[in-house]
Amino acid sequence: MARDYIKLKHGNPAYENYFVVNWCFFTICNFACTYCPTFLHDGKHRGLDINLVKNFCRKIIEMKPDKRVFFELTGGEITYYKHFSELMNFLKDNGADTGMISNGSRDLAFWEKHKHLIDHICLSFHPEQGDAEHFFQVVKLLNQETTVHVNIMMLPEKFDALYGLATRISSEIEGVSVAIQALFEGMSGKIFSYTDEQKNLLENPSLPMGTNILYRRATLAPKKVYRGEMKKVFSDGTEEVANPPELISKGENNWFGWKCSIGLENIVIDPGGNVLRGWCKVGGVIGNVSDENFRLPSNQVICSTKNCYCGLDIMAAKEVVVL
Ligand code: SF4
Ligand code: SF4
Structure with a gap:
């Protein structure tokens, strides 16, 4: 308790x-x-x-x-x-x-x-209309100059590709924090229907995030965080x-x-x-x-x-x- x-x-x-x-x-x-x-x-x-x-x-x-x-x-x-x-x-x-x-x-x-x-910028990838390669390049560009947090909106039918994008950003772009976000109908209310495997990944993501957050090369802008x-x-x-x-x-x-x-x-x-x-x-x-x-x-x-x-x-x- x-x-x-x-x-x-x-x-x-x-x-x-x-x-x-x-x-x-x-x-x-x-x-x-x-x-x-x-x-x-x-x-x-x-x-x-x-x-x-x-x-x-x-x-x-x-x-x-x-x-x-x-x-x-x-x-x-x-x-x-x-x-x-x-x-x-x-x-x-x-x-x-x-x-x-x-x-x-x-x-x-x-x-x-x-x-x-x-x-500070929070970039959210919305898979119904977003372009994954373009999004990756935007994160990479902005990360040179400012503090970037990424949210990947996990549409069940595109789950694997979205998890791949989250992993790629997290492992290839130094200093970015990445979160995979379960979707809710109307952004509140009922959670979308995920398989057990998907639910498990949402609750316990094995992204390489965190390994690259604290250390940033001097050529990258220092991180700024306002609330946490x-x-x-x-x-x-x-x-x-x-x-x-x-x-x-x-x-x-x-x-x-x-x-x-x-x-x-x-x-x-x-x-x-x-x-x-x-x-x-x-x-x-x-x-x-x-x-x-x-x-x-x-x-x-x-x-x-x-x-x-x-x-x-x-x-x-x-x-x-x-x-
Ligand atoms: S979630 Fe709403 S506000 Fe955000 S990109 Fe999609 S339509 Fe636009
Ligand atoms: S704890 Fe503060 S912020 Fe939260 S609902 Fe109550 S008044 Fe609002």
């Missing part, structure tokens, strides 16, 4: 130096994966006005003078925002760090032009590493009634520009990107939900309320 602990804190104190803005920017995508909910790629939200976006980003950077602000942009496929280059240059010119989740499908010339503006493992702190002061995916799979993702630092350590923004503390929605909408008088929260929130599912939400510090 799991021991009771009184705090969940960042596994690496360096993570505390960053304020994370996770922005689901719009719903334009060049792919239409069948397992992706339509509202994520229906094109209805086409991205806010660039000046509004810049004003808000500037405001957040000014409000957090003691932190480095990490803007993590998602969608849709964020590289199709019509002011993508302008926004990335603006963020870098204003001292922010930048990250994104992308399907990697833009051509090599596009990535060559933008790679110096990206501090957490640590449980027990009442006697002892600590234990806690991985967010593991906390979910073991059903240990319930901090109902605890004090939580979402809103203090991070915010999230939906495609309509609504700002929330976290994707769990605890604390409700705290403003909109267009609000002239937008203010960040100044205190923790008491958790009012029994399930904490989003990785970013889990990776905010939490502690038991002492009565």
